[in-house]
Amino acid sequence: MAVTLEQARRVGYTCLKALLRFAFMVANNLVAIPSYVLYLIVLQPLRVLDSKSFWYIEGVLFKWLLAMVASWGWWAGYTVVEWGDDVKAVSEDEAMVLVNHQATGDVCTLMMCLQDKGTVVRQMMWLMDHIFKYTNFGIVSLIHGDFFIRQGRAHRDQQLVLLKEHLEKYYRSRNRKWIVLFPEGGFLRKRRETSQAFAKKNNLPFLKHVTLPRLGATQVILKTLVAPQENGTPAGGDAVIKESKAKGLQWVIDTTIAYPKGEPLDIQTWILGYRQPTVTHVHYRIFPVKDVPAEPEALTHWLYQRFIEKEDLLTHFYETGAFPPLQGQTKAISREMTLSNLWLVGIQSLAFLSGGMWYCIFQYFYHCLF
Numbered sequence: 001m002a003v004t005l006e007q008a009r010r011v012g013y014t015c016l017k018a019l020l021r022f023a024f025m026v027a028n029n030l031v032a033i034p035s036y037v038l039y040l041i042v043l044q045p046l047r048v049l050d051s052k053s054f055w056y057i058e059g060v061l062f063k064w065l066l067a068m069v070a071s072w073g074w075w076a077g078y079t080v081v082e083w084g085d086d087v088k089a090v091s092e093d094e095a096m097v098l099v100n101h102q103a104t105g106d107v108c109t110l111m112m113c114l115q116d117k118g119t120v121v122r123q124m125m126w127l128m129d130h131i132f133k134y135t136n137f138g139i140v141s142l143i144h145g146d147f148f149i150r151q152g153r154a155h156r157d158q159q160l161v162l163l164k165e166h167l168e169k170y171y172r173s174r175n176r177k178w179i180v181l182f183p184e185g186g187f188l189r190k191r192r193e194t195s196q197a198f199a200k201k202n203n204l205p206f207l208k209h210v211t212l213p214r215l216g217a218t219q220v221i222l223k224t225l226v227a228p229q230e231n232g233t234p235a236g237g238d239a240v241i242k243e244s245k246a247k248g249l250q251w252v253i254d255t256t257i258a259y260p261k262g263e264p265l266d267i268q269t270w271i272l273g274y275r276q277p278t279v280t281h282v283h284y285r286i287f288p289v290k291d292v293p294a295e296p297e298a299l300t301h302w303l304y305q306r307f308i309e310k311e312d313l314l315t316h317f318y319e320t321g322a323f324p325p326l327q328g329q330t331k332a333i334s335r336e337m338t339l340s341n342l343w344l345v346g347i348q349s350l351a352f353l354s355g356g357m358w359y360c361i362f363q364y365f366y367h368c369l370f
Contacts, residue, residue: 018272025072025271028348029136031355032068036061036140038358055174059122062144064347065137066121070112071344073105073270077277080113080337083323084284087253091118094177095251096221096289098303100210100310101182102189105265106257109280110180113337120178125171127163127181127217145170149217151185160216167224178253179221183213183303209262209314210307215300222299225249226289249289256283256310258317281334283313283323 040058047054087095099106107128114120130148132138141148147166149159171179184191188211195211198204204212227248258281259265269275293299316324325332 014274018274021072021076021273022271028068028072028351032065032351033136033140035351035354035358036065037143039354040143051173052175056122058144059119059175062140063115063122064350065140066111067115067339067344067347068351069108069270070115070339071348072273073108073112073265074339074341074344076270076273076275078112078265078270078273078275078280079277080109080280080282082113082282082284082335082337083332084326085253085286086335087284087286088117090251090253090286091120092177093251094225094247094249095179095253096218096225096249097178097180097253097255098213098218098306099180099182099255100257100307100314101184101187102257102259103187103264104267105270105280106182108265108267108270109257109282110255112339113282115339116337123175123177125176125179127179129186145174145176156216160220163217163220164224167221171225179225181217181221183215183218183307184211185214186211204304205308205311207307207311209318210310213303213307215296215303218303219296219299222249222289222292222294226294252287252289252292254285254287254306254310256313256323257281258283258314258323260321262314262318281317281323282337285309285326 039061043054043057046057099110107126111121114124125144126141126146127149128141128146130150132141133148145166147163149163170176184195188209191211192208196206199206199212225248257264260278265275265278265280293302313323316322322334323332
């Protein structure tokens with residue numbers, strides 16, 4: 001079939017836009033990530049004298065870096081609509097965030113939609129696959145204190161011990177609040193068949209849109225971070241009343257990401273922007289940690305129930321284009337998440353100015369020494 005002139009122009013425009021976006025992303029990384037590292041090297045004396053202030057500054061820089069990633073999608077027209085409980089109400093409390101995992105774009109989506117949730121982004125810890133350590137962003141996550149977990153039965157027990165040690169060493173000392181993990185242990189497309197076979201063998205529900213979660217990391221986090229007594233109780237609807245200022249993990253935020261037609265965004269799309277503007281939908285449910293069982297068998301059942309509910313939520317979304325209302329509501333309420341273009345431009349400008357500043361500093365010392 002012959003290609004029309006209009007089609008050729010459209011393809012040419014898409015390729016040119018993707019090329020320009022890729023060049024901008026590379027330049028963005030070349031100035032922003034080294035600047036983040038160099039600022040923190042210069043601030044090492046502050047880390048010794050006032051560790052709290054050091055990690056506060058690191059958190060601000062970390063949030064700005066994640067905002068840059070969010071801007072790549074935002075400016076391509078990839079936006080987010082939120083449903084369910086309003087998580088801003090618990091943004092200052094400690095919480096564990098359980099997320100379904102479909103593609104690499106899930107992480108970018110979270111980087112975007114959590115930007116307007118108070119101090120969450122700068123005080124959060126991520127659990128991610130160890131391969132992420134070797135990406136361009138790996139050095140940032142290492143410094144920030146995220147945990148890289150190796151998948152596979154051969155590494156499982158050792159990884160859980162390392163996770164416990166990591167949480168004890170870094171979570172409270174760096175004033176972390178939220179910890180984000182993907183309990184399925186991999187992408188939907190890679191784990192679905194294995195999960196369905198396991199479900200059939202163990203007389204568990206047949207799931208298409210999610211997979212059965214793994215217990216290990218969730219159990220370690222709860223055992224390590226939950227205080228002996230928790231009194232937080234969410235109110236009805238999308239509000240949450242905080243009755244206790246007790247230290248420790250207080251909430252579990254069950255987060256479900258849905259893409260139109262079940263076609264997830266990947267990191268390549270997020271960077272190159274060749275897909276048409278897309279609205280990703282994110283649904284939240286907040287559970288008081290005191291309602292989460294501690295015993296392994298009961299916790300496994302509780303965690304399975306959350307993912308069975310995710311299956312129902314996603315089935316409803318793919319059939320209707322919307323999530324169902326919360327219990328007690330007659331109509332589902334959605335909230336369009338927004339980012340300030342002025343703020344994003346300001347952060348990007350600061351990154352490039354910082355890159356230029358460090359380049360001039362190195363040039364100065366190079367000429368002085370040689």
